[in-house]
Structure formats: C-alpha cells, structure tokens
Amino acid sequence: MGFLDSILGRTRPKQADLDALFGVPSAAITLQASLGLRPTGLGSVCYRAAGGAAFAETEAEILTLLRNADDAPEISTSHDEFGYTWLVVDDDPDDVGGLVTDLHAVNTTLESQGFGPGLLCSLVPFEDAAGRRVGLVYLYKQGTFYPFAPQPGGTRQRDSLLEINLRETLSGELPVEQQTSRWLALWGAPGL
C-alpha cells in the first residue's frame, strides 16, 4: 500500500488472493504420504459479515448456489467468538479438488460483490490414523498457508513441534507464512 496513500490517509481495503487454494489437493497427497494425514472432507471459509442488506443477499446467494449443485455437499455456517462467520463445506474426503472448487466459489462470489476485503482465512482439517486433527490454514490477505495443531483435550495449547514438522513438509509445496506471529490460533474452528 503506497507510502503516499498512507500519508494522505487513503488506505484502500486489502484485496484477497484467491488462487493459492488450488495448491491444496497436491499438498494433501504429500501430507498423506509423509505424515499419514488424511483429509476429513471438511473445508471452511472464515469471513467478516458486513453490515447491511447487500452482504446478507450475497451470503444467501452463495448458500443457494452451493446447495443447488448436483451431489451438493453439506453446507452450514457458524459464528466464532470474534464475530467472524465460518461457512463450512462437508464433502467427500477423497475429493479434495471438489472441496477446493466449492471454497473458491464462495470466495469469488464474495469478491465479485466487493466483499473480498472481508475474507480472513480458509481452513482444511486433516486427521491421522489415531484421529488426531490438524488444520491447514490459508491467509487470504497474505496469500500464505500455515499449520494449526491444537493439543487434544481442548486445553487451548498448540503442538508447536508438529506445526514445525508440518511447515517443513509443506514448504516445498505451498507458500508457507514465514512470520509465526501471523499463525492465528483458531480455537474451536469447524473440523478441529
């Protein structure tokens, strides 16, 4: 964002980078091969609901769009403790590509109506043989991915060892967020 823009107080809302999500299917294969992590079929988009009618219309449009598709996945929305909305897609675990396409449909619809700046992150949960859940999180504004591995038992602690391990595994595959201070803790996110 230009220095002059900031000096004159004309900061524009930051647009989202939507395309990097398409790297997820191949990353899923790597995760399964190297760490035995299988996709759970779940995927979600986290965004801010803007005030006013326009946003409500757009959100309704997205939900009908996804639900009317043939063999449509289970769609639901929920709100987290910070007032952000999570739109959750529950699809066939073996079709990560289909899942990403659905998530992308949500993003492009929001963006086409001018709500791109409201996109925070996307989350695709994975599971290992022991049922341990780990999240692959995509930050729209930074265009980067990072792992989020909550300790089991809801103690709001993170397994940073596993997260570092995941970062190394994924660094060749996806653009990984280097600043760990940006690795948002998404407690209670759908599918984790």
Next chain:
Amino acid sequence: MARTRFVGDAGLTARMTLVMFLLGALFVGLVAVLMGVFAQSGSPGIALLIGVGGLGVVWWQWYSSDKVAMRAMGAREVSPEQAPELHGMIDRLCAMADMPKPRVGVSDSHVPNAFATGRSPDRAIVVVTTGILRTLDAEELEGVLAHELSHVAHRDVLVMTVASSAGILAGMLAQGSRYGMFFGGNRRDGNNALPVWLLVLLVSLVTYAISFLLLKVLSRYRELSADRAGAYLTMKPQALASALQKITGEINTIPDRDLRASKSMNAFFIAPAIKGVSLKTLTSTHPSLEQRLEQLAKIQAELGRPTG
C-alpha cells in the same frame, strides 16, 4: 479486477494536502525570517543552527513517541496470555489489513479511551483504557481498535510530529528569546532596529498560533480518515458509530480531574476528552461527533448498496 466498495473522499484528501503544505511552508518561512533577523546582527548561520536543532527535537519526539506515551498514560504492555480476547481481535484485524501487529497495552483509567502511537507500523503500540473495556461490547471495541490501527497504518504519529515542526521550533524560540533578553541580546544595533530577541519572540508567537490552528484542522482530517479506514476494515460502520456515541456520552459524565489527566494525550485519542462537544470548537482536535456519524452513515450506505 475485484470489485471494490471503497469510495475515497477526494475532498478530504485535497484539504488535508493543502493543510500539510501550509504547515511545511510555515516551517520554511519561519527559518527564512530568522535568517533575515539574525543576518541583521551579522550571523545568519545561527538561524540554520536553530532550524536544525528544532528538527532534532521533532525527530526525537517522533522516535520515542511510543515510550513517552506509555509512560504518560501509565500503560502496561499485556501479552496474549494476559489478554487473549484483545490480542485475538487485534491479530485478526491486522491479518485483514495485512499490517504488522503492534504491541498491546492497557492503562488503568476509567476514562473510556484508546490510542495508538509509535514511530512506524512495525514499531507501534495500541493502548486501551480499562474504562473503555468496561464501557464497550466486543463489536464496538473492535470498531475502536480498527480506528486506532488505521492511525498506525496512516503513520499519523509521523505526520503529526513532522507537521508540528514549525510549532515546536516556534515554541523553542519563544523560550530561547526570553533568555536572549537578558544575555545582552538587547543592545540596539545600527539603525535602532528592534532588538533581535523581540523580533524572534514576535515571529515565533505568530508562527505558533498559526501552526496551532492548522494542526487542529489536520488532526480532525486524520480522525475522519481513521474512521473511514477503520469502518472499511471491520465492514461494520455502525459498530464504531455506537462506540463513539457511548464514549462521548460516558466522557461527559466523568469527573473533571480525570479528564485533565488525559488532556495532554488528546491528539491521538478516539474521542475528545472535553465536555460540551459542539460544532464551534475550532480548537477541538476531533471532528464533531455528528460529522463523524454522518461519514460513518455514508460508508454504511456504500457498503450496504444492494448488489448491482
């Protein structure tokens, strides 16, 4: 290209540029006049020296703005473990705005206010008072935080400090010239012109007055810009609107003693910590509440325009 609902305010930008230009001209004018005055007494170099000295003070104020503010407000930095919700909220807003996350501080004062300071976005701090945490709900607090983060993104500390360089230099000169009066500065030289120190005193007082007013106008423009950017960041202008109404209402019921304490920090506060907010307060550092509500309502309309 992604469609954007962001509608800039050209009028605001134009007026802000004009005021910043005037303040710059004021600084240059002051140094020029000084050179003329000191040239009369045979040493124009002093004026340049004073000008550079003034800039040094300005640089220091900008450089140490976060430490000074923290001490002034008696704020203490809080870690994510100490204030998880506050940090979580700021983490998300910074991710949305794609800006570095500032440090977070809390100040024990029941004046409901928040401010952000620091010499650059990656060396900034956002402080909230315990009063504001008690007064606002989560969504309103988020609106205020988005407003403060916009101050950081707009580098308002840098802008306001540089913009006040003429005023700071003039203030220094006004002090300095008083001493000049005693140390032989008052011998009449040649064609019984006014003593040097008197000229310096007059010039700096006039400069100080002009810069004082221009700075207040500029500060009001910065507040309107921070409101605007904050509203677009949260996409919920009504949250900041209701926060402002609550804070301004609350402030008017706070005993004067507290308000005086926070008076010095006024420029960066979210709401004017003065009673009786009215249109005529030309010296107010904040646009009137109604002006801010009207702008937020306009942004709300822009965000809410049905899908074209």
Next chain:
Amino acid sequence: MIVRILGEGQLDVPDEALERLNTLDAEVETAVEAGDEAAFTTALAALLEAVRAEASPHQLDSLDESDLILPPADATMAEVAQMLSGDGLIPG
C-alpha cells in the same frame, strides 16, 4: 425525511411537513442574505421549533445519513453563512 439538528441529533420529519418548513427555511436564508442578525435568530429559532414539533426522534442505534443538517440553536449568522457555502478550508 431525516433531519439532523447539530447538537441535538437526528429527527424523522414527515414529508407533508416539508412545505411549511421550507417557508421558514426561506426566511432564515433571506435574513442571512440581508445580514440582519436579529431576524436571523428569530427565523432560525422558529424553524428549529417547527422541526422539533413536527418530527419524532430518529432511532438512536440505526446509522442513517441525514437528508438535511440544520445549524445548532446557538449558531451565529457567520457560522451558518459558512455552512451554506459548503466546507471552507477550515470547516467547523
């Protein structure tokens, strides 16, 4: 129609009252043009009083733009003249 009286907040004015309010508003304008402070004060007071009588308070927590912004009750003629000329270099 939403009218904001500066310093007093927003009011919902029924459209049929507009006719009468416009006549009062015209009187304020003529007073400002004539530069007659006394006539201005009485005209402004009459206008504001009429608006308050006709209108009901606008819902506090709904954020709406005002269609019309009226000067505060204690506004001087100079301020109103400046307001009418749009935002000068040093707005209020």
